[in-house]
Amino acid sequence: MIVxxxxxxxxxxxxxxxxxxxxxxxxxxxAPLEWFPMLSAARPAxxxxxxxxPDGLSISWPGLGETVSADFLLARRSAAxxxxxxxxxx
Numbered sequence: 001m002i003v004x005x006x007x008x009x010x011x012x013x014x015x016x017x018x019x020x021x022x023x024x025x026x027x028x029x030x031a032p033l034e035w036f037p038m039l040s041a042a043r044p045a046x047x048x049x050x051x052x053x054p055d056g057l058s059i060s061w062p063g064l065g066e067t068v069s070a071d072f073l074l075a076r077r078s079a080a081x082x083x084x085x086x087x088x089x090x
Contacts, residue, residue: 007070008056014047021073024056029077038066 006024013020019039020030033040039047042064050061060067 007074009052009059009070010056012050012052012059014044019068021059021070023070029073031073031076035076036066036068038064039068 005027008024009021010024011022013022014033015030017033017040018030019033019036020028022028039061042061046061046063049063050059052059057071058067058069
């Protein structure tokens with residue numbers, strides 16, 4: 001039986017130089033902050049001021065004017081292949 005993946009974002013953490021997102025299906029994806037210039041340049045306190053959209057499909061930082069979608073993270077991760085640099089940053 002194939003279990004469908006749930007791309008709903010449940011939790012977000014910023015760990016060192018990575019944005020880590022936990023999805024409803026239990027997966028965690030970490031992406032280097034360098035993928036997001038606005039986040040990479042922000043002060044740590046500003047990074048903590050985010051909102052997960054009511055539908056769980058994006059994260060926004062109102063004070064920075066930045067929004068990151070689950071689809072973008074998943075597509076970028078797929079394009080990166082087996083590059084595990086973000087996981088090594090943790």
